[in-house]
Amino acid sequence: MQVSTLDYAIIIFYLIGITAFGKIIGGKQKTVKDYFVGNKEVPWWVISFSIVAAETSTLTFISIPGLAYLTNLNFLQLTFGYLIGRVIVAQVFLPAYYKGELSTAYSYLQNRFGKKTRSLASVTFLFTRTAADGVRLFATAIPLYLMLDISPMIAIIIIAMVALLYTFTGGLKGVVWVDAIQMFIYIGGAILAGIYLLNNIPGNIEEIFSSAEITSKLSVFNFGFDKGFAGFFSQPYTLLSGLIGGAFLSMSSHGTDQLIVQRLLAAKDLGESKKALVTTGVIIIFQFALFLIVGVLLYAYYGLINVKSDEIFPKFIIEVLPSGVKGIIIAGLFAAALSTLAGSITSLSSSVMLDLYIPFKKTIDEKKNLLYSKLLTIFWAVMLIFSAFIFMESSKAVIEIALSIASFTYGGLLGTFLLGLSNKKIFQNHAIAGFISAIIIMSFIIVFKVVAWTWFILIGVCVTLLVGNLFELLTRKQE
Secondary structure, X not given: OOOOHHXXXXXXXXXXXXXXXXXXXXXXXXXXXXXXXXXXXXXXXXXHHHHHHHHHHHHHHHHHHHHHHHOOXXXXXXXXXXXXXXXXXXXXXXXXXXXXXXXXXXXXXXXXXXXXXHHHHHHHHHHHHHHHHHHHHHHHHHHHHHHHOOOHHHHHHHHHHHHHHHHHHHHHHHHHHHHHHHHHHHHHHHHHHHHHHHHXXXXXXXXXXXXXXXXXXXXXXXXXXXXXXXXXXXXOOOHHHHHHHHHHHHHHHHHOOHHHHHHHOOOOOHHHHXXXXXXXXXXXXXXXXXXXXXXXXXXXXXXXXXXXXXXXXXXXXXXXXXOOHHHHHHHHHHHHHHHHHHHHHHHHHHHHHHHHHHHHOOOOOHHHHHHHHHHHHHHHHHHHHHHHHHOOOOOOOHHHHHHHHHHHHHHHHHHHHHHHHHOOOOOHHHHHHHHHHHHHHHHHHHHOOOOOHHHHHHHHHHHHHHHHHHHHHHHHHHO
């Protein structure tokens, strides 16, 4: 079944509508703070929905169902760790962030260590976020180029330009409100797809979920002890790696990544910020469960067919769903994508402006800085497009690529924050030595595939803490 005129009308109406809404709700920005922090006028529940939407992206909409289609529900173990990590960030990181007038996650590092540490962390974030969100942008383009029968490159450019438009005009406040609305659109789309699958798979619900093949796919917990010591650490989705890896991934992404921290700092006060963050941990468990179940239902509908896992859900949407429903779900897919891309563009721009430019300027010209900030949003949109082009030929599930990229540097970043929070005797040189050591060690671990990606962040944190404290001890002895 082809995409109908009705579907196109729904999608076009949706894209125009959110762009206009983002501009209207964002209002007019007079300063860089208005543009990047929203002047602390955003309610906590809107921030919470916005964070869920920003971290979800198309990876959840496309790749998570694809992962469950190929395997089972073991990925859900990570989400329990996600909740644990967010509780720790709310209790440990956020109070430290709110002690000063902070506008980025890396402002804390300058206050604690100095400008060099802040700049190093910011530059690392820029490279990691550009690569990871390049993968996400490519994932978004998959259904668009299948639907329109156009080049993947053209599809990537179209998606990026829509995200840029309402980011450029509405600033962070516009992005956050649009994201909150988009969360309900893409979750609604997933529920619609699930209902349609249930109604079109032979048999009733009990019969579908009681078959031997589907029962095996409903396995959530994997203790991983059946493959020996080496095998245990090579499996990404065991209960222990999920709880530990998920917690550390969430601590780093929600405690040190400007994409998320920027939203938390837009809350009215510390209490509102904590509520927003912990609520996301609860929502995310139910959300991932929903998308994984959709993947299991896709297997029940198709069986195992010769198609890339990331294309199985778009294939179902485009070829099977009726007109109208198809348009709503594709709009939901775009909602998941645009929320992350818009957040990525504004967080990359704010990190350059607030971490790498303004701290080194002696005088502040708000009008000129606001202009530079908006020009940076255009620059980073272009960089994300080029990054997406690089990952177009990859055969791996896009979610695993993106999470692996993030996990590569997150360990060093999180370890540096923990050094500052845990040991008052640690200074800038110790922190930088620990951070660089973690990056070097992680390079070897990734190249030689020593362990699964879910262990990357824990290893990076341990190396950073060990080297930083060791350098501090050696310096103290020399004195």
